[in-house]
Amino acid sequence: MERGIESSFGRYLNYVRISVTDRCNFRCRYCMPSGGVPILSHEEIMSYEDILFLAKTLSSMGVKRLRFTGGEPFVRKDFVPFLERLRSELPDFAVAVTTNGSLVKPWAKRLGDLGLDGISVSLDSLKPDRFRNITRLGDLGSVIEGIDALVDSSNAVKLNTVMMKGFNDDELPDLLDFAREKGVLLRLIEFMPLDSEVWLENAFVSVDDMIDGLPDGELWIPERPSDSLTSGPSVYYRNRTTGQRLGLIAAVSHHFCDRCNRLRITSDGEVRPCLFDVRGRSVMSALRDRCSEALVETIAAAALDKPECWTKVARGESHMSRIGG
Numbered sequence: 285m286e287r288g289i290e291s292s293f294g295r296y297l298n299y300v301r302i303s304v305t306d307r308c309n310f311r312c313r314y315c316m317p318s319g320g321v322p323i324l325s326h327e328e329i330m331s332y333e334d335i336l337f338l339a340k341t342l343s344s345m346g347v348k349r350l351r352f353t354g355g356e357p358f359v360r361k362d363f364v365p366f367l368e369r370l371r372s373e374l375p376d377f378a379v380a381v382t383t384n385g386s387l388v389k390p391w392a393k394r395l396g397d398l399g400l401d402g403i404s405v406s407l408d409s410l411k412p413d414r415f416r417n418i419t420r421l422g423d424l425g426s427v428i429e430g431i432d433a434l435v436d437s438s439n440a441v442k443l444n445t446v447m448m449k450g451f452n453d454d455e456l457p458d459l460l461d462f463a464r465e466k467g468v469l470l471r472l473i474e475f476m477p478l479d480s481e482v483w484l485e486n487a488f489v490s491v492d493d494m495i496d497g498l499p500d501g502e503l504w505i506p507e508r509p510s511d512s513l514t515s516g517p518s519v520y521y522r523n524r525t526t527g528q529r530l531g532l533i534a535a536v537s538h539h540f541c542d543r544c545n546r547l548r549i550t551s552d553g554e555v556r557p558c559l560f561d562v563r564g565r566s567v568m569s570a571l572r573d574r575c576s577e578a579l580v581e582t583i584a585a586a587a588l589d590k591p592e593c594w595t596k597v598a599r600g601e602s603h604m605s606r607i608g609g
């Protein structure tokens with residue numbers, strides 16, 4: 285159990301991403317079609333009690349790290365009180381959150397008090413019109429206010445930017461300056477072809493091209509990968525002059541499937557061993573029955589069924605907003 289849940293191809297899974305809602309107040313172009321996606325009813329999604337029971341079972345299976353995502357997690361009522369309860373009942377978990385940042389400002393102080401492992405805020409542009417164009421519904425001002433409030437309340441903030449040619453790829457210097465001024469880490473993500481309704485092949489920018497596009501490129505040097513539990517799929521570069529770090533996530537061009545330690549659980553309780561594989565196993569009835577044995581059995585089977593690599597799965601249509609990134 286030390287290493288986590290046994291998976292296929294010699295991997296162990298100790299990091300679980302749980303989507304608390306499929307709903308979102310944005311419609312980002314790389315994530316959702318303009319009309320949004322069909323949404324689940326409240327009865328269909330895991331209650332907070334269900335998620336707590338799930339988290340306890342995951343802990344007994346050796347999982348060390350949870351990330352809560354969505355949809356937009358702060359759209360769901362009482363998300364922060366839920367996190368507070370989770371922290372008090374399961375203090376050993378490293379807990380992180382991924383958010384679009386638009387609704388976090390009123391919660392920033394309470395989030396800071398929780399001492400979370402990290403809060404990742406998606407930020408794709410610093411130009412208000414462009415931000416609105418990419419997110420379709422988003423207001424840049426509310427996200428910047430959210431980031432400021434999180435930083436002021438001592439949260440460990442990271443910024444996630446999906447780089448897209450013709451949308452925001454010319455903003456790398458500004459995004460780097462912004463992150464440095466705020467004292468937060470910027471991570472650049474490759475656009476992933478998850479959903480054919482939103483995929484734009486011509487907008488794809490590889491991590492190699494992002495590195496080539498770094499301002500003062502000769503000053504950026506790669507860091508050695510870390511083996512720590514919290515190390516993810518990012519590779520890091522450091523600016524020799526300013527000391528600023530930059531993360532790059534090459535999910536498509538240099539995928540990291542051979543060392544993937546993740547399992548995903550959708551808000552309606554489907555265990556997804558791979559982001560790109562539409563096959564999932566539902567834990568909903570085991571959860572609602574509070575049946576640990578059935579829950580462990582289903583999660584363990586899903587982990588063993590993890591495909592060797594996303595390039596080898598029979599892909600269907602999948603919405604990132606449902607799985608949580």
Ligand code: SAM
Nearest residue numbers: 314315354355356383384406475476604608609
């Ligand atoms: N709403 C929250 C947010 O935007 O951060 C959490 C959910 S969102 C699905 C999680 C992450 O997935 C975000 O960082 C988002 O940028 C990323 N994402 C969504 N669609 C993507 C795609 N097609 N390729 C790469 N990243 C994507």
Ligand code: SF4
Nearest residue numbers: 308310312315355384
């Ligand atoms: Fe919503 Fe996040 Fe998807 Fe944007 S990336 S539409 S904020 S779930």
